[in-house]
Amino acid sequence: MSFLFRPLLTCTAGSARTFALLSLALTSGCATMPQPRNLAGAQYQPAQRVAASAATDRCLTPALPAALGALVPEPAEALAAFPDILGPGDRLRVDVSGDKDVLSHDYVIAANGSLTINGIGAIPAAGRSSAAVALEVRDRLVAAGLIRDIANNLRLVSTERAGVAVSVEGAVFEPGVIVAGDRPNESRATTVANPALGDFNNGRSLATAIRAAGGLRPDAALDAVYLVRGERYARIDLRPVLGGVEGSDGSGGLPVDPQLARGDRIIVPSAGCFQTRLVRPSPVTAPGIRVYMSNLSRPAASNAASAIGRDATSLPYGTRFLQGLIAANCIGGSAMNAGRSAVLISHNPLNGHSVVISRKVEALVRDADRDAVDPYLMPGDAIACYDSTAMTVVDAVGVVGSLLGPAVLVKSLNR
Known part of the structure; x- marks a missing residue:
């Protein structure tokens, strides 16, 4: 046994002095942690x-996004007051006077945006209002001789509003395509089992879509959020969302929060600065x-x-x-x-x-x-x-002690 530990005993002669030297060596590089190095411009806040x-x-006033240069601007209130737009997955109820089971049914808009009605085939429905689709359904049924040309003899109402796919870009934490207003299967089953004439899906709104994309970043230009629909766009001021928060520059009240349609784009420009007033839970932040x-x-x-x-x-x-x-x-x-x-x-x-x-x-x-x-x-x-540093020294002393302990024990046994 003494043969096995003889090299260690030789290295640790004068154990007190060696103990001190090893402790100093182990703690000299660990007493303070070196400061991290960062690239210039890495600071965010x-x-x-x-x-x-x-x-x-x-903070800077962001320029109009280049993608909007050829589009037609509209007031935010115009898009907010626009009738609800139908989309794939929406469930509609068609009621025809005097009919129970032939034409009067619940229908679902297909993935390609079409609505298939008994006797007249597929009708384009996605991207249109319920009133416009109802008018075309009635005209086709009259033309096919399936119903009489009598006023108010056909009613088409939405009974379930499905989620819509929209794009959220710019100063949000998780930009990309999200499904705004997507409902869980349990909720949809409840709606089907308890049908009602009319439905409102509050998840198909601008604010909900922004929050689903991770919420606004602290550098977002809150007063210049753009909603793009087809060849039109609107600039929306979301500062009222913050209410009476100091520095919000908002008058309070409710912001314009339009309902979304499939294919809408939401563009959130960056103001280029960190705004602490945006770092809190709100309808448009995480x-x-x-x-x-x-x-x-x-x-x-x-x-x-x-x-x-x-x-x-x-x-x-x-x-x-x-x-x-x-x-x-x-x-x-x-x-x-x-x-x-x-x-x-x-x-x-x-x-x-x-x-x-x-x-x-x-x-x-x-x-x-x-x-x-x-x-x-x-x-x-x-x-x-x-x-x-104190705990680092204690750990270093423990390491040295674990190294010297067997040597000291062997030396004691060999005496």
């Missing part, structure tokens, strides 16, 4: 305070966000032990870095571990650059100007906590 980034807090957390601290060897689960990482929109650290159980505990540091990993959606910032936890808790260096958390951000 002023509270991040990245030295290499130029502060840009002046109600909550998901943040990734890691707290592999000395007293907790895993995220599970730190009580970081799904509920802890799902936070209300408007949560700041310091609140996120509390959710990650990174604040509090022993005095030895009070001097912890934490990093926030985020990205700038304007240019796609990632940004990593480091903060001293106790400084965020105790400094009066904490709001100036306490960023808001954005969807998909990540938080990681690092132990204090």
Whole structure:
């Protein structure tokens, strides 16, 4: 046994001196965490305070999107007052006077936008109002000799409004094609089992579509949101959504929130600046966000032990870095571990650059100007906590002790 440990005993002669040297070597590189490096322009919000980034807090009036140059502008109220537009999946009820089972039925608009009526075949329905479709159905039935030309002898009403596919572009967190007003199967089954003359799907609105696309980013131009329908477009001011929030520049009340049709485009330009008034739950912003957390601290060897689960990482929109650290159980505990540091990993959606910032936890808790260096958390951000210098030294001493322990034991046995 002494033969096996003789090289180790030779290396550890004068155990006290070697212990001190090893401890110093192990802790010299871990006493302080190096500051993260970021590209110039990576900063997204002023509270991040990245030295290499130029502060840009002046909002600009966005220019008219190039895609709208050849289209016809209309007042927002005109699109809002436009009759509801039919789309694929909508369920319609046709009632003909004196008829029960031949022509009078519930019909569903097909995926290609057509409505097939007994005796007259398919009729284009998607993109048209219920009144226009009802008039064509009546004219065709009269022409086919299936009904008489008597006033008010045919009624067509919508009994279920399905979701519509629209495009949301620009300063939203998840741009792309979304289905606005899509209903779960349980809700649709209830509607079919309890038919009513008429239906209103409040999910087919502009505000709901924006929220389904992740909500407005803090740099969105709230007063210049464009709704494009065919060859027309309208500029919509959503500032009243914020109500009486300071700095909202809105008069309160209800904003114009038109119903959507299949194929509509929603364009949200960027104002080029971070607006804190948009970082809160509202009808056009995200109600909550998901943040990734890691707290592999000395007293907790895993995220599970730190009580970081799904509920802890799902936070209300408007949560700041310091609140996120509390959710990650990174604040509090022993005095030895009070001097912890934490990093926030985020990205700038304007240019796609990632940004990593480091903060001293106790400084965020105790400094009066904490709001100036306490960023808001954005969807998909990540938080990681690092132990204090004191706990790093303790861990280093433990490593040295685990190395020297067998050597000391063998040396004692050989005496």
